[in-house]
Amino acid sequence: MDSDPPFHETYRTLFAVTKPLNNDWLAAVTAVEELELPSIDLTWLSLESPEKERCKNDIARAANEWGFFQVVNHGISRDVLEKMRDEQVKVFKQPFQHKCREDKFMNVSAGSYRWGTPTATCLRQLSWSEAFHIPMTDISSLGDTSTF
Numbered sequence: 001m002d003s004d005p006p007f008h009e010t011y012r013t014l015f016a017v018t019k020p021l022n023n024d025w026l027a028a029v030t031a032v033e034e035l036e037l038p039s040i041d042l043t044w045l046s047l048e049s050p051e052k053e054r055c056k057n058d059i060a061r062a063a064n065e066w067g068f069f070q071v072v073n074h075g076i077s078r079d080v081l082e083k084m085r086d087e088q089v090k091v092f093k094q095p096f097q098h099k100c101r102e103d104k105f106m107n108v109s110a111g112s113y114r115w116g117t118p119t120a121t122c123l124r125q126l127s128w129s130e131a132f133h134i135p136m137t138d139i140s141s142l143g144d145t146s147t148f
Contacts, residue, residue, distance in 0.1 A: 003093045005100075005115040005130060014123050038062035038069040092130060108138040 008015060040062060044055035062069035091099075091106065099105055099113050106112075115130040 002096055003099075005096055007116060007126075007128075010116065011120065011123075011126060014120060014126060038066055040069055040071050041073050042071050042075075043073040091132070106132075108132070108134050112138070 038058070038061075040055065040058055042055070044051045046052075059069070094105075100115075112132050112134055114133060117125055117127040120126040
């Protein structure tokens with residue numbers, strides 16, 4: 001079973017509307033501008049004001065403007081990060097039909113799995129993403145993920 005979302009099937013009309021001369025639909029999509037993701041150094045939170053206040057403001061601004069940001073000096077070991085990455089790969093390699101189930105895949109709220117851009121009207125608006133948005137209330141119910 002394929003682990004990738006059915007982009008071509010779901011967005012068939014968007015692909016049909018874009019008719020590049022060489023039949024290469026990727027060439028028809030405008031390149032996304034590469035931007036540098038905000039990086040927050042969490043060391044500043046352990047310092048006194050004004051550094052601590054500046055760090056809090058940077059977090060709020062990045063969350064407001066971007067919706068997410070990268071953190072450095074967070075104190076999480078390389079080993080833990082690698083284990084998290086391994087589990088992430090296991091989850092995303094699950095068959096698409098398992099991930100998109102509404103009956104609580106991974107014991108998280110229905111609708112936590114998202115992919116693509118439902119409101120896209122052209123290929124330039126289409127986000128080639130796949131994500132799980134897990135509410136904090138579901139974190140404790142995840143338990144042992146080794147059964148994936």
